[in-house]
Amino acid sequence: MPEFTTAREVISFGKKFSKEELVRSMRFSVAAEYEAIQIYELILEATDNTHVKAVVQDIINEERLHAWQFLDLLSELVPEEKAINESGAKENKERK
Numbered sequence: 001m002p003e004f005t006t007a008r009e010v011i012s013f014g015k016k017f018s019k020e021e022l023v024r025s026m027r028f029s030v031a032a033e034y035e036a037i038q039i040y041e042l043i044l045e046a047t048d049n050t051h052v053k054a055v056v057q058d059i060i061n062e063e064r065l066h067a068w069q070f071l072d073l074l075s076e077l078v079p080e081e082k083a084i085n086e087s088g089a090k091e092n093k094e095r096k
């Protein structure tokens with residue numbers, strides 16, 4: 001089974017995923033989207049070029065959407081994980 005610690009491992013896997021491998025690839029993809037957001041936010045902080053900042057901000061917004069889309073797919077593949085996520089969100093609201 002691939003480690004899914006780099007994008008290359010996902011690309012070079014070379015066969016169709018089992019369900020477990022698909023789940024792991026979704027988790028990796030969520031992490032990759034948030035890593036991209038971190039990198040793009042550093043670009044925002046590092047430039048005063050307003051056009052670049054505007055485009056990069058749009059890209060960040062898209063990456064946020066992608067992260068949630070992968071999380072939604074993960075919930076679809078692992079319904080019990082959705083229940084855990086909802087439980088965590090409920091706990092957070094109770095602590096406000």
Ligand SMILES: [Fe+2]
Nearest residue numbers: 033062063066
């Ligand atoms: Fe993305």
